[in-house]
Amino acid sequence: MKALFLTEIGKSEVREIEKPAPKAGEVLLKVGMVGFCGGDMNGFKGLFPLQEYPNILGHEVGAIIEEIGADVPPDVLVGTNVTIYPYLNCGTCVACRKGRPNACKTNKTMGVRRPGAMTRYICVPWQDLFTSDKLSLRELALAEPLTVGFHAVSRGRVGSDDRVAVMGCGIVGLGAVASAVNRNAMAIAIDIDDSKLEIARKIGVAHTINPSKENLHERLQEITEGDGPDVIIEAVGSPLTYRSAVEEVAFLGRVVCIGYAKAPVEFNTSLFVQKEIEILGSRNCVGRTDFPEVITYLETGKFPVEEVISKVITIDEGPETLKSWAENPQGIIKIMIDFER
Numbered sequence: 001m002k003a004l005f006l007t008e009i010g011k012s013e014v015r016e017i018e019k020p021a022p023k024a025g026e027v028l029l030k031v032g033m034v035g036f037c038g039g040d041m042n043g044f045k046g047l048f049p050l051q052e053y054p055n056i057l058g059h060e061v062g063a064i065i066e067e068i069g070a071d072v073p074p075d076v077l078v079g080t081n082v083t084i085y086p087y088l089n090c091g092t093c094v095a096c097r098k099g100r101p102n103a104c105k106t107n108k109t110m111g112v113r114r115p116g117a118m119t120r121y122i123c124v125p126w127q128d129l130f131t132s133d134k135l136s137l138r139e140l141a142l143a144e145p146l147t148v149g150f151h152a153v154s155r156g157r158v159g160s161d162d163r164v165a166v167m168g169c170g171i172v173g174l175g176a177v178a179s180a181v182n183r184n185a186m187a188i189a190i191d192i193d194d195s196k197l198e199i200a201r202k203i204g205v206a207h208t209i210n211p212s213k214e215n216l217h218e219r220l221q222e223i224t225e226g227d228g229p230d231v232i233i234e235a236v237g238s239p240l241t242y243r244s245a246v247e248e249v250a251f252l253g254r255v256v257c258i259g260y261a262k263a264p265v266e267f268n269t270s271l272f273v274q275k276e277i278e279i280l281g282s283r284n285c286v287g288r289t290d291f292p293e294v295i296t297y298l299e300t301g302k303f304p305v306e307e308v309i310s311k312v313i314t315i316d317e318g319p320e321t322l323k324s325w326a327e328n329p330q331g332i333i334k335i336m337i338d339f340e341r
Contacts (some may be wrong), residue, residue: 001016001017001018001119001120001121002014002015002016002017002119002120002315002316003015003016003056003118003119003315004056004057004058004118004119004170004315004318004319004337005054005056005057006040006043006044006051006053006054006055006056006057006111006115006277007054008044008053008054008081009016009045009046009053009331010044010045010326012044012057012135012318012319013319013321014315014316014318014319015079017056017119019120019121020121020123020282021067021123021172021203022065022067022068022069022123023069023123023318024069024070024071025069025070025071025072025125025126026123026124026125026126026235026273027065027066027067027068027069027072027076027123027124027126027129028049028065028066028067028068028069028121028122028123028198029061029063029064029065029066029082029084029086029121029122029124030063030064030065030066030120030121031061031062031063031119031120031121031122032062032063032064032137032138032141032258032338032339032340033061033062033137033138033141033336033337033338033339034058034060034061034062034116034117034118034141034320034336034337034339035058035060035062035141035142035144035145035171035273035322035335035336036057036060036322036325036334036335036336036337037059037111037145037316037335038171038172039051040057040058040111041320041322041325041326041329042260043057043112044322044326046114046327047260047262048260048330049260050109050112051112051113051268052112052113055111055112055113055114055115055116056111056115056116056117056118056119056120056335057116057118057318058110058111058116058117058119058337059084059109059110059111059112059116059144060086060117060141060142060143060144060336061082061084061086061117061122061141061142061144062081062082062083062135062136062137062138062139062141062142063080063081063082063083063084063117063122063137063140063253064079064080064081064082064137065077065079065080065082065129066121068126069123069174073126073273075130076126076299077098077124080131080133081131081132081133081135081136081137081140082129082130082131082140083129083130083132083140083141083143083144083198083291083295084110084117084124084129084130084144085128085130085287085291086110086111086116086117086126086128086144086175087101087102087104087107087108087109087110087111087284087287088107088108088109088110088114089101089102089104089106089107090104090105090106090107092247093105093106093247094142094194096117100286101286102151102284102285102287103281103283103284104282104284104318106180107283107284109284112231115172116303118315118318119315126147126171128287130143130287130291130292130295131285132295132298132299134299135295135298135299138305138309138312138336138338139298139305140295141336142171142298142303142305142308142309142334143230143291143294143295143298144285144291145171145172145175145226145334146171146172146174146175146178146294146297146298146303147175147285147290147291147293147294148172148175148258148282148284148285149171149174149176149177149179149219149233149258149284149295149325150175150176150178150179150280150290150293150294151170151177151282151284151290152172152175152176152179152233152256152258153176153179153180153183153233153256153284154179154234154254154279154286154289154290155256155280155282156231156233156254156280156282157231157254158180158181158183158185158231159183159185160184160185161185161223161225161230162180162185162186162230162231163185163186163188163223163224163227163230163250164176164185164186164187164188164229164230164231164232164233165178165187165188165190165220165229165230165231165232166180166187166189166190166200166232166233166235166257167190167191167232167234167235167236167241167244167245168190168235168236168237168241168259169189169190169191169193169195169196169197169199169235170198170235170333171189171308172235172258173189173235173236173258174196174199174200174203174308175294176233176235176258176332177189177200177203177205178203178297178302179293179297180231181203181204181205182297182302185231186206186207187200187204187205187206187207188205188206188207188208188209188223188229189201189205189207189209190208190209190210190211190216191210192211193210193330193331194210195331197209197210199304199307199308199333202227202304202307203206203303203304204302206223207219207223211213215293216244217247217248220248223249226331227251228248228250228253229248229249229250229253230249230250230252230253230254231249231254231255231256231334232245232249232253232254232255232256233256233258233282234247234255234256234257234258234259235258235259236259237258237259237260237261237262238259238261238262239261239262239263239265241259241264241266242259242261243265243266243267243268244265245257246267246268246271246272246277246279247268247271249275249277250275251274251275251276251277252275252276252277252280253275253277254276254277254278254279254280255277255279255280256280257279257280257281257282258282258320274290285304308333308334309333309334309335309336309337310331310332310333310334311329311332311336312335312336312338312341313335313336313337313338313341314337314338314341315337315339317339
């Protein structure tokens with residue numbers, strides 16, 4: 001069967017691999033849809049420090065249970081639509097011992113530090129499955145990137161009284177937007193791509209800002225009546241947006257960082273003290289809480305699924321798609337491989 005490998009920086013190819021068989025405690029999944037992650041692109045460009053080569057890409061999955069191994073509970077049924085928790089934690093490091101396996105020191109995400117899901121069949125532990133009898137495989141393939149945004153909003157302790165600015169409206173940023181709106185916060189979407197801001201409006205944000213066309217500071221001051229946002233979520237990974245988040249957040253505010261900055265960031269650290277702000281990292285998601293929350297949200301039909309899917313391709317088109325995406329990322333939110341095509 002075919003699998004899409006990231007072979008080295010700037011290179012990918014489709015290779016033939018063997019179909020796996022489920023071991024005890026595992027299920028065999030027939031993969032239907034897999035999304036490309038922004039991390040895949042950073043790995044392709046050599047900008048993601050955790051990426052290992054060569055590796056099969058993919059951890060945003062919509063699949064069907066094909067076969068069940070031994071020692072799997074009887075309520076796990078063949079034919080069920082699922083998505084998967086794609087992170088593997090060690091269970092013994094300080095983060096795992098404190099009940100935060102999403103921040104495991106040796107976390108191994110599918111497609112990054114272990115083989116991913118851009119192939120027709122994969123085996124996974126039954127405990128990593130999340131099911132829905134209402135969602136399509138393409139909707140389920142959107143769940144994982146949305147959980148990362150939902151987790152960031154949880155890290156920021158966002159409530160209905162908060163004014164929340166999300167910097168960057170890629171799929172993870174849109175997940176943060178959706179979560180903030182879902183919590184009845186006043187959400188502000190910030191991006192230099194008007195098409196992404198239009199999607200944020202469909203999700204239900206109160207305000208949008210394109211900093212390439214208007215002054216970010218002045219607009220945020222206007223919207224928040226001079227206070228600044230209570231919470232700013234950085235979902236770009238740029239030194240500029242990292243600095244802006246600290247500068248623009250309100251006194252006593254929270255800055256939640258998702259993006260991996262591609263270069264060192266210089267801060268005016270006096271703002272940390274003067275504002276008494278909290279700066280919080282946000283990594284991956286907590287499976288037991290974030291996945292169920294996202295699936296329940298997607299089942300409401302409130303999220304504009306079709307608008308965020310920029311392109312659907314076959315696996316054979318994967319290498320050329322990665323190359324063209326790297327050369328021209330404008331307007332791309334989510335690319336998916338459809339294994340039924």
